[in-house]
Amino acid sequence: MTPLIKEILRLPPDSREVTIRGWVRTKRELKNITFLEVNDGSCMAGIQCAFALSPDGGCGENQKTLAAISTGASVEVLGKLVPSPASGQPVEVAASSAALVGEAPGTADDAAGGPSYPLQKKRHSMEFLREIPHLRPRTNTFGAVARVRSRVAFAVHEFFQERGYQYIHTPIITASDAEGAGSMFQVTTLDLAALARSGGEVDYSKDFFGKKTGLTVSGQLEAETYAAALSRVYTFGPTFRAENSNTTRHLAEFWMIEPETAFTRLEGNMDLAEDFLKFIFDKALNECGAELEFFDAHIQKGIIETLRQVVESRFSRISYTDAIKELEKAGTAGASFEFKPYWGCDLQSEHEKYLTGTAAKGPVIVADYPAEIKAFYMKQNDDGKTVRAMDVLVPRLGEIIGGSEREENLGRLESRMRELGMNCADYGWYLDLRRFGTVPHSGFGLGFERLIQYITGMANIRDVIPFPRAAGQAGF
Numbered sequence: 038m039t040p041l042i043k044e045i046l047r048l049p050p051d052s053r054e055v056t057i058r059g060w061v062r063t064k065r066e067l068k069n070i071t072f073l074e075v076n077d078g079s080c081m082a083g084i085q086c087a088f089a090l091s092p093d094g095g096c097g098e099n100q101k102t103l104a105a106i107s108t109g110a111s112v113e114v115l116g117k118l119v120p121s122p123a124s125g126q127p128v129e130v131a132a133s134s135a136a137l138v139g140e141a142p143g144t145a146d147d148a149a150g151g152p153s154y155p156l157q158k159k160r161h162s163m164e165f166l167r168e169i170p171h172l173r174p175r176t177n178t179f180g181a182v183a184r185v186r187s188r189v190a191f192a193v194h195e196f197f198q199e200r201g202y203q204y205i206h207t208p209i210i211t212a213s214d215a216e217g218a219g220s221m222f223q224v225t226t227l228d229l230a231a232l233a234r235s236g237g238e239v240d241y242s243k244d245f246f247g248k249k250t251g252l253t254v255s256g257q258l259e260a261e262t263y264a265a266a267l268s269r270v271y272t273f274g275p276t277f278r279a280e281n282s283n284t285t286r287h288l289a290e291f292w293m294i295e296p297e298t299a300f301t302r303l304e305g306n307m308d309l310a311e312d313f314l315k316f317i318f319d320k321a322l323n324e325c326g327a328e329l330e331f332f333d334a335h336i337q338k339g340i341i342e343t344l345r346q347v348v349e350s351r352f353s354r355i356s357y358t359d360a361i362k363e364l365e366k367a368g369t370a371g372a373s374f375e376f377k378p379y380w381g382c383d384l385q386s387e388h389e390k391y392l393t394g395t396a397a398k399g400p401v402i403v404a405d406y407p408a409e410i411k412a413f414y415m416k417q418n419d420d421g422k423t424v425r426a427m428d429v430l431v432p433r434l435g436e437i438i439g440g441s442e443r444e445e446n447l448g449r450l451e452s453r454m455r456e457l458g459m460n461c462a463d464y465g466w467y468l469d470l471r472r473f474g475t476v477p478h479s480g481f482g483l484g485f486e487r488l489i490q491y492i493t494g495m496a497n498i499r500d501v502i503p504f505p506r507a508a509g510q511a512g513f
Contacts, residue, residue, distance in 0.1 A: 207256030337494020440481025
């Protein structure tokens, strides 16, 4: 295979023959030389290819090809790798030939040509780039996001595999609403138009699966079944939420990381979450340096230092009750909160940012939340009011991980489900895990896109997934 540009840039400038394949970022024409900057997406940098012209302005067989090449064109360039006289680039290609691959993009001043290439050498708004998601990976920003996303995804597997976790694939189509929030996308083969015309009742026994099903909101419940057999498991796959939330933090389709660990209480779950974040951020800092420098300079100032501080910090731990006291005290002392904190409220982003930015001045894990604001499967504390839930909060963002110790006591779990109006018969398989060999176990969930957003500093979550799915948005 032809070496990638990132590999070629590491070679010595010893006049060896090289082949460059990629897309033209810029074309610059001087009196006796033409420069093409070519990038293949393998790294932030492109490589400069210099075509020397004859004194009369010609360049042999390359003349017509170079005339047709413009920004966005895909090319193959042959030449020798030599020292570059320009600053900031150790090598360049003394090009001997160029070939245009595929169609040449039209230019603004070429009325007879094809459509103009929309990505020119200038900064484009994120709103504009969201309109062309098929081309935005060619920009510096989205190419860098894609490379960070790829490396971090690999690091997720590295972390868990090194610690004896088994990777399992949980179903995308499910009959279980793990969150109990009723925000599932329905999956059906029934003729909904015919049902609407008839005005009859929906008979799900005639549906493909014989019951009402939807796209998964979480793989947690299914992961618990394998944790009860393999001890340590994790899922990493797509999940779906039918929430009509048009915000910079919500997607209808996103990827979730969900470990589940048998014989582990909440404290061990906290340790795992802290170790996981530090491992991931350290990998990003050490192996995505050029991309993070770009994000630090152009997207979010201070992002590198923020990640380093998290890696080097010991995460503070505080109970929900004490966190509320801290917030109430801050309000009395003059801190301004749009949402007044009180015991029983769900912490808002402004509360989480205060706890990390002002109170603890670093990452915080808040534990033991009111049962009323948490899911049915969380282990109940003896106080009868709180559950063994935790949220990991990081500076600048707030919550990044949510998790809990799971209720392993059959009687308590059934009682909680009935209290919430759930049909225990629908979860017979889940209750069996408490009947047959129950053990303490814990786990957490982390939205992968939110993790990438934090690492890159990108403001909108729709810009850290290749093809975002949100309300009214399902192109491609």
